[in-house]
Amino acid sequence: MARSSTRPTSRDVARAAGVSQAAVSLVLGDKWRGRVSETTAERVREAARELGYRPNLAARNLRLGRTRTVLLVVPALTTEFFAGVYTGAARVAAEHGFGVVLYPSPEGVGPARDPFASAQAALDGVIASSMAADALTAIRGDQLPLVMLDSDPEGSLGAATVNLDIADGVRQVAAHLLALGHRRVLHLAADVPSWTFEVRARELAARLAAVPGTEVRTARAPISIEGALAATEAALTAPGPRPTAVVCDDDKLAAGAYKALRRLGLRVPDDMSVTGLDDLALATALDPELTTVRLDAELFGERGMRALLAVLEGREPDGGDIPVELVVRGSTAPPRPPA
């Protein structure tokens, strides 16, 4: 009980147990089979417990040259979706003795190198979703192992990518609406420059164009209920024949669309079908419940982490997009026969 003011080091434990610091390191690092006797090992463990010893991570990181810490860059913490991604990634990470640090990337164009200035912990690698190109090149330049989530496989400078099969989700939505008989569709698009949203637009247009006589109009809105409300209202009061269905880039936009429709006196799904994408809790909170595409966020995070581990170990990450699933609920129905 000499100097209880400062945290005990492995040397303090060694002194207490009457062994060398090296022995403590061996025992506590579980590398002592055949190098230290069981009785001595127990004595060391006892001393460590007694003193409340916990290794200094900074020293260990310095010595080992790696941190077993990984950075997860997410565009926003505000969504259940990325919470799920984190949960999945953190679970896999924990299984492999890794920790995950979150970095919510600032809106718009933040300082490109910020993730690293800001993430004070040293990092072994990065998992990033929807990252600006300049930040991306910065990381690549740093030689930091990198996995991109939901990004253009072509445009990611050779970084590994893990993607949800969003295109297939959009295909399912399109097929569902076409089967119900819809021909005029409003695409409520997220006004965010990101590959994942480009895919939605491209795929929706392609699928509808495959059927003669269809027409798709596009409205852009920031991802917020207010923004979606305004954009939807504007699009639906524009001249020309009114669409019979609104396809939204995500559930939050769909919530805004619901409000716009209420305001315009249109009923879901009788006057207008609505679809979302994400399957957040919000989807079932809406009335009627929202037909949407379920994304398995946890699996997504899990696969992202596994891919990063593969990169770290020099292996090739598994390919293959993550399947998604259309969940049909009460917000879609056949269009009214034209009056």
Next chain:
Amino acid sequence: MARSSTRPTSRDVARAAGVSQAAVSLVLGDKWRGRVSETTAERVREAARELGYRPNLAARNLRLGRTRTVLLVVPALTTEFFAGVYTGAARVAAEHGFGVVLYPSPEGVGPARDPFASAQAALDGVIASSMAADALTAIRGDQLPLVMLDSDPEGSLGAATVNLDIADGVRQVAAHLLALGHRRVLHLAADVPSWTFEVRARELAARLAAVPGTEVRTARAPISIEGALAATEAALTAPGPRPTAVVCDDDKLAAGAYKALRRLGLRVPDDMSVTGLDDLALATALDPELTTVRLDAELFGERGMRALLAVLEGREPDGGDIPVELVVRGSTAPPRPPA
């Protein structure tokens, strides 16, 4: 360009600039006024830029004995609320050169010391919300500076606490409902053992008891839409006079209550008033929009971080609860006159 395979160190920069490693440290650490000439300093900066030098955080942390990293423990990432807390805390932290690492505490009783095993980064301090008592004593035992969010000031073992004035929010809700004429209230309580929820129950009961002839019934539900739906439905189909208002412990529970009411054929607010607490995006997505208590999550995180900084610097953290505000929307109205 000798060894480009490994990351350059300050010594490499020194060699390139023709100075000592110490000089590099001084220049890059901005401590060189009057110790190094401007021309030399520029030469060092140039060399550092050239080599793409970035300091090794692990080494710095070891040397300085502090990490400028703080752990934020949150019960769940799934809510906008804690996203806001993080945002506020991270902003203040960044202003002071600190980073924030998130640790979503596992549901229920996780391994108490897990936050520290799991957070691989070494920590200067911890901000924790709704933490289990055993984990709390573990941190206290570690002498880690600690700030508790929304916790019983009495039960936090002397740790600093920062609280929202939830009690006042509940008072405002109670006053609002009483003023409208409600006398029979159902309290839809979160089935989570946490001080912050105890406060809601205690305060609501006290306020209503102050007015003769009032009656409060309690239903408990896990914080999920499904759980709230079931609990509300059960409570409202129980025998006895039906309440005229449902006071929910948070907005998510309110969303479940809405669904239960729809299922029972009761209209909001005509047949039943509903109130929430949090003011999430969900609140305005509901129809009618939810009367709720707005909590300033970002300010909360900000105050938490400031308090931790104060503790770290040996100062006394500012006291005082954070004010909250009742937001009256369409979900509350006078009760129907008894038929």
Next chain:
DNA sequence: CGAGAGACGTTATACGTAACACTTCGGGGC
């Protein structure tokens, strides 16, 4: 002209850990 004071650096060291290389000792094989 001598000395003190800047200006401009350098040398040396410590932070706490893990790992390599080495020592000591008792016993078993031949």
Next chain:
DNA sequence: GCCCCGAAGTGTTACGTATAACGTCTCTCG
């Protein structure tokens, strides 16, 4: 009886940084 080997440790070093302590050299002032 000798050698070798395994068990059980210990001594030492390096990871990369920040800083305290210590030179020089030049300039200025009395």
